[in-house]
Amino acid sequence: MSAYLRLRAVPAPALRNSPAWLERLFTNAPETVPHRAGRHREEVLDTRCPDQERIYAGASPHGPDVVLGGRPVFRTGRHEPPLLVLTAARTRGVAGFLTAADFDVLWDTARDTLLPRFGGEGAEPEARRVFAEAHQELTAFYVHTAEHGDAVVKWPTQP
Template sequence: MSLYFHLRAVPPSALRNSANWLQRLFEDDWDTVRRRIDRHREEMLDHHYVDHDTLYAGAPPHRTKEGPGGHVILGGRPVPHHDPEEPPFLLLTAAQVAQVAVFLISADIEALWRGVRDDLLPRYGGPQTEQETHALFTATHRDLTAFYTQTAEYGDAVVKCLLR
């Protein structure tokens, strides 16, 4: 079974603090979502989403749980899923999204990579795969920066969900 971490931009006026509404937000096709919330922006991360969180929030013992770096991937206010076996949805306010966008725009991806490369490379095949692994993290950083920047420009919130 493949796991994906799905981030979706939502105008604050359309956002509902309901697990059922949030579930539908991720079950509906893109066109339905676009009609319901008036626009559509999203980002999907594969099962390596925790590694991307490590890149931004830092590896232990220097992990940042709060603040922009900690909010990029796994941060946000949890909203319990209606199925207790499922992880909660995570919500970032428009203000938090703006802080994350500023963080990502100003982040030095090379410095972030150097700080976690020794922790991450073994999971991707070791030092011989560094060029490809680094390129993957750089491309994802570029995509996340674009997603959060555009979302902040619209003044939108972000809802996150782990999908199987």
């Protein structure tokens, strides 16, 4: 079973605690969202999502929030994982963590756990490149989101 994680920036004053409202953030056509919210941005982590979390695990209190953390908002009558919400303040903290993080140190800490899952030592250059790109994309997403004072809503999904 593969997991995807969609992250969406939301203006903090517009944020609602309603599962239905939060789900609609992700079900509208991407081209219509910027008109409605003014500056929505989205990031998607693909099937490496659970593994990307290993890059940040133990790095700081903000590390796990980068990928899987946040306040859960449970969906009524569904067996799907909850939506996750990061406040604007928590988003700023994650942006600060990612900006200050040294990817080489993060990689060195996680590599022994990750390499067996991605082809072993012979595949290290490619695996490292993929995780470094995801780290750069997450950093850009969080920094841009924090600059606007926005919150983040996360939706773990199955393909």
